[in-house]
Amino acid sequence: xxxxxxxxxxxxxxxxxxxxxxxxxxxxxxxxxxxxxxxxxxxxxxxxxxxxxxxxxxxxxxxxxxxxxxxxxxxxxxxxxxxxxxxxxxxxxxxxxxxxxxxxxxxxxxxxxxxxxxxxxxxxxxxxxxxxxxxxxxxxxxxxxxxxxxxxxxxxxxxxxxxxxxxxxxxxxxxxxxxxxxxxxxxxxxxxxxxxxxxxxxxxxxxxxxxxxxxxxxxxxxxxxxxxxxxxxxxxxxxxxxxxxxxxxxxxxxxxxxxxxxxxxxxxxxxxxxxxxxxxxxxxxxxxxxxxxxxxxxx
Amino acid sequence: xxxxxxxxxxxxxxxxxxxxxxxxxxxxxxxxxxxxxxxxxxxxxxxxxxxxxxxxxxxxxxxxxxxxxxxxxxxxxxxxxxxxxxxxxxxxxxxxxxxxxxxxxxxxxxxxxxxxxxxxxxxxxxxxxxxxxxxxxxxxxxxxxxxxxxxxxxxxxxxxxxxxxxxxxxxxxxxxxxxxxxxxxxxxxxxxxxxxxxxxxxxxxxxxxxxxxxxxxxxxxxxxxxxxxxxxxxxxxxxxxxxxxxxxxxxxxxxxxxxxxxxxxxxxxxxxxxxxxxxxxxxxxxxxxxxxxxxxxxxxxxxxxxxxxxxxxx
Numbered sequence: 001x002x003x004x005x006x007x008x009x010x011x012x013x014x015x016x017x018x019x020x021x022x023x024x025x026x027x028x029x030x031x032x033x034x035x036x037x038x039x040x041x042x043x044x045x046x047x048x049x050x051x052x053x054x055x056x057x058x059x060x061x062x063x064x065x066x067x068x069x070x071x072x073x074x075x076x077x078x079x080x081x082x083x084x085x086x087x088x089x090x091x092x093x094x095x096x097x098x099x100x101x102x103x104x105x106x107x108x109x110x111x112x113x114x115x116x117x118x119x120x121x122x123x124x125x126x127x128x129x130x131x132x133x134x135x136x137x138x139x140x141x142x143x144x145x146x147x148x149x150x151x152x153x154x155x156x157x158x159x160x161x162x163x164x165x166x167x168x169x170x171x172x173x174x175x176x177x178x179x180x181x182x183x184x185x186x187x188x189x190x191x192x193x194x195x196x197x198x199x200x201x202x203x204x205x206x207x208x209x210x211x212x213x214x215x216x217x218x219x220x221x222x223x224x225x226x227x228x229x230x231x232x233x234x235x236x237x238x239x240x241x242x243x244x245x246x247x248x249x250x251x252x253x254x255x256x257x258x259x260x261x262x263x264x265x266x267x268x269x270x271x272x273x274x275x276x277x278x279x280x281x282x283x284x285x286x287x288x289x290x291x292x293x294x295x296x297x298x299x
Numbered sequence: 300x301x302x303x304x305x306x307x308x309x310x311x312x313x314x315x316x317x318x319x320x321x322x323x324x325x326x327x328x329x330x331x332x333x334x335x336x337x338x339x340x341x342x343x344x345x346x347x348x349x350x351x352x353x354x355x356x357x358x359x360x361x362x363x364x365x366x367x368x369x370x371x372x373x374x375x376x377x378x379x380x381x382x383x384x385x386x387x388x389x390x391x392x393x394x395x396x397x398x399x400x401x402x403x404x405x406x407x408x409x410x411x412x413x414x415x416x417x418x419x420x421x422x423x424x425x426x427x428x429x430x431x432x433x434x435x436x437x438x439x440x441x442x443x444x445x446x447x448x449x450x451x452x453x454x455x456x457x458x459x460x461x462x463x464x465x466x467x468x469x470x471x472x473x474x475x476x477x478x479x480x481x482x483x484x485x486x487x488x489x490x491x492x493x494x495x496x497x498x499x500x501x502x503x504x505x506x507x508x509x510x511x512x513x514x515x516x517x518x519x520x521x522x523x524x525x526x527x528x529x530x531x532x533x534x535x536x537x538x539x540x541x542x543x544x545x546x547x548x549x550x551x552x553x554x555x556x557x558x559x560x561x562x563x564x565x566x567x568x569x570x571x572x573x574x575x576x577x578x579x580x581x582x583x584x585x586x587x588x589x590x591x592x593x594x595x596x597x598x599x600x601x602x603x604x605x606x607x608x609x610x611x612x613x
Contacts, residue, residue: 015517
């Protein structure tokens with residue numbers, strides 16, 4: 001009580017800064033400072049495990065090294081194809097489920113909740129238990145596949161052609177509900193009078209879908225894909241526990257490679273340069289995407 | 300309901316079709332989760348039988364293995380021991396092993412609890428303050444600040460992990476509960492501010508203005524009038540923060556080892572003899588995922604609203 005009394009005379013401006021201050025300070029200390037530090041380190045030959053050694057300024061050497069390394073482009077390719085397939089599948093299945101759920105049948109809400117469960121779980125723990133489902137000797141996944149179509153013995157995680165699909169399947173299983181929920185919100189925001197007017201004009205159901213439903217849900221779908229795109233560009237936990245980037249480097253996404261360089265080889269300077277490049281990439285793509293998205297929305 | 304638009308309702312046949320497909324999808328999507336729960340109640344042998352056993356004799360071996368450390372002993376040694384005192388010792392003995400002590404699981408689990416609740420409280424509290432200020436006051440560079448707060452979410456955690464690692468080592472925050480609470484609080488703050496600002500915007504200004512005319516200071520009005528009104532939003536935000544902290548892995552695996560390690564980096568390390576002890580991993584997973592699942596089902600209204608709300612606002 002007494003503390004509040006002391007503040008009683010404070011102007012709104014002071015209260016405003018008092019309220020925003022701690023948040024901004026924390027973000028500066030734990031988010032911005034490390035980022036600036038990483039940018040600074042990216043121009044040096046610093047190794048975080050060699051404490052006594054003074055880091056030396058090496059200019060753009062780390063950046064040139066990263067961009068000229070063929071292995072980095074391979075990781076980028078792995079990341080890009082992971083993103084392409086997960087986003088495509090999640091867009092199609094998520095939108096499909098949302099359209100079905102929008103028919104408001106009985107038990108709708110409970111089913112929505114059950115479908116949403118996978119995305120609430122810990123990605124790392126999900127990764128661990130899928131290694132069991134994918135086990136070539138005793139896995140349930142392999143059993144079910146063989147039950148419907150006899151493939152014989154196959155190893156989702158051990159084979160370099162199948163492993164990229166293994167992570168796509170798990171990510172799609174986990175995150176399709178997210179796209180679904182956002183699309184559902186979009187569908188529910190379409191005013192009924194649009195359909196009523198279309199009905200009066202004798203537009204067919206198909207025409208209504210193409211000219212009313214799809215355009216109104218599209219901005220929501222694109223937004224969901226933006227969020228998923230950012231998350232999957234950073235993807236680390238689920239894949240580390242599922243395949244740990246293997247076999248070889250078949251599923252070594254950019255983040256996993258970054259972790260290896262930074263925390264196993266302790267090449268702080270080099271890995272900082274890589275991190276900055278990743279950050280610029282995601283930021284650049286994100287901005288272009290948002291611009292395109294806003295154009296579509298305006299139409 | 301409004302009968303005038305009933306002709307827009309889907310036909311009952313199409314409703315049934317939709318319901319059927321959704322139910323099939325729900326069943327398929329729940330199989331992996333149910334399978335893990337089932338595995339936790341199998342014994343080690345039936346967990347690795349092929350074809351996979353759907354019907355099996357339930358066993359608590361997984362849970363016993365999860366909570367204990369055991370060592371294999373020779374038959375002579377086991378015979379020389381006094382008879383087992385309780386059921387779990389008996390179970391372990393039947394595997395020709397003895398219990399050597401409790402495992403680290405409980406400690407890791409309570410770390411998850413402490414760090415989860417601590418960071419959730421802090422980020423919701425700080426987030427509510429900032430959200431209120433953004434919602435009510437003229438803040439210079441408001442849009443830039445809000446965008447700055449949001450953009451901090453785009454950093455890959457690994458990118459800032461090395462500097463944080465070095466910084467924490469200098470400050471003595473490495474592998475401590477406080478360090479992890481601060482870190483998770485900051486990661487959650489951006490989402491908390493954005494979500495809560497939406498909820499605060501919905502509360503009419505007149506409420507606290509009336510209170511202030513009655514002699515409340517701005518701060519009193521905030522704590523006594525606005526916060527109680529924003530309770531739904533605060534609950535929804537808290538759930539999201541809690542789920543994030545509970546599930547977080549990258550920072551936990553990189554920045555903690557012994558003292559403050561949470562459950563997600565620990566569960567994969569539960570290894571039995573000659574490979575992975577699936578029932579024990581199943582048990583750990585089940586106990587870890589259960590609170591989130593119960594939470595999700597009980598609080599589904601807030602949760603589903605929160606997810607779409609955050610997205611629709613931007």
